[in-house]
Amino acid sequence: AQSVTQLDSHVSVSEGTPVLLRCNYSSSYSPSLFWYVQHPNKGLQLLLKYTSAATLVKGINGFEAEFKKSETSFHLTKPSAHMSDAAEYFCVVSAQRAGTASKLTFGTGTRLQVTL
Amino acid sequence: DVKVTQSSRYLVKRTGEKVFLECVQDMDHENMFWYRQDPGLGLRLIYFSYDVKMKEKGDIPEGYSVSREKKERFSLILESASTNQTSMYLCASSLLVGLAVNTDTQYFGPGTRLTVL
Numbered sequence: 475a476q477s478v479t480q481l482d483s484h485v486s487v488s489e490g491t492p493v494l495l496r497c498n499y500s501s502s503y504s505p506s507l508f509w510y511v512q513h514p515n516k517g518l519q520l521l522l523k524y525t526s527a528a529t530l531v532k533g534i535n536g537f538e539a540e541f542k543k544s545e546t547s548f549h550l551t552k553p554s555a556h557m558s559d560a561a562e563y564f565c566v567v568s569a570q571r572a573g574t575a576s577k578l579t580f581g582t583g584t585r586l587q588v589t590l
Numbered sequence: 591d592v593k594v595t596q597s598s599r600y601l602v603k604r605t606g607e608k609v610f611l612e613c614v615q616d617m618d619h620e621n622m623f624w625y626r627q628d629p630g631l632g633l634r635l636i637y638f639s640y641d642v643k644m645k646e647k648g649d650i651p652e653g654y655s656v657s658r659e660k661k662e663r664f665s666l667i668l669e670s671a672s673t674n675q676t677s678m679y680l681c682a683s684s685l686l687v688g689l690a691v692n693t694d695t696q697y698f699g700p701g702t703r704l705t706v707l
Contacts, residue, residue: 483630506693517594517680517698518633525693564632568693577648578696580625580632 476501478567480581488589493537493552495584497565500546505569507548508578509539513561521563524548535559560588593617594699596681602705609668611702613681620687622664623696624648624656627678639664640687671706678703 481496499505506525510518522533529541535558539550548565565581597612615622621640625633625648635648637656645656653675657665664683668675679702686694 508695510698515700517700518682518696519698520695523693523695577635577638580634582630582632 476505476567476569476579478565478579478581480563480565480584482584483582484585484587486587486589487555489557490554493550493555493559493586495550495563495565495586497548497550497581498546499548499565499567501567501569503569505567507539507541508566508568509533509537509548509550510564510566511561512564512583518564521550555586555588557588557590560586562586594681594683594697596679596699596702598702599700600703600705602707603671604707605672607668607671607706609671609704609706611666611668611679611681611704613664613666613683613699614662615664615683615697616662617683617685617697618661619683619685619697620661621684621694622658623682623684624654624664624666625680625682626650627680627701633680636666671704673706676704676706 478499508523509521511521512518522531524531524541532538537552562583562585566578568578594615623638624636627633634650639645639658655667681699682696684694684696
């Protein structure tokens with residue numbers, strides 16, 4: 475079984491300040507972890523993914539995330555927010571037993587608001 | 591660039607109608623998926639397909655069926671629409687098969703917002 479919890483449903487930051495979106499996961503097997511972003515009236519777009527290589531993962535638009543197995547966390551960060559970062563962000567886990575089909579489990583989403 | 595298109599952005603139907611949602615991908619991907627997205631619930635998988643004419647149930651298949659007659663096209667069917675099927679429906683596709691599907695990126699369409707009256 476696998477699950478993912480996004481700890482904040484809504485985060486508000488000022489433009490130019492750091493962004494932190496929190497995600498915790500659970501899985502019975504070694505997970506792959508993803509962050510997707512959804513801008514208003516658009517489909518989801520991959521920001522970054524962790525697939526058991528380097529634990530610090532860099533994505534598009536200056537975002538990065540660190541996989542911490544001991545804390546079962548995969549928090550998303552960005553040093554300086556931009557107005558264009560305002561969107562909904564989804565943390566996703568995929569973990570499978572060898573020989574079975576994989577399935578993604580999505581978090582409930584965090585809406586990021588960026589103010590002037 | 592991968593492109594996933596969905597037949598309608600907005601759709602309004604009446605209770606009891608049969609509804610077809612169409613999805614087409616242009617990158618020869620093996621896998622295709624249908625999700626519904628509801629506020630506070632994230633995305634939930636309805637059905638997915640890993641090959642033509644093959645399908646598997648996701649987490650919430652009740653009230654839905656799917657069809658994949660061609661590799662590039664995956665249809666979601668609501669046999670008799672009900673008001674609790676009012677939602678945003680998202681289609682996605684991905685390339686890899688076998689164990690690697692666990693790590694593969696899914697590419698999403700823009701979504702169809704369905705309202706059932």
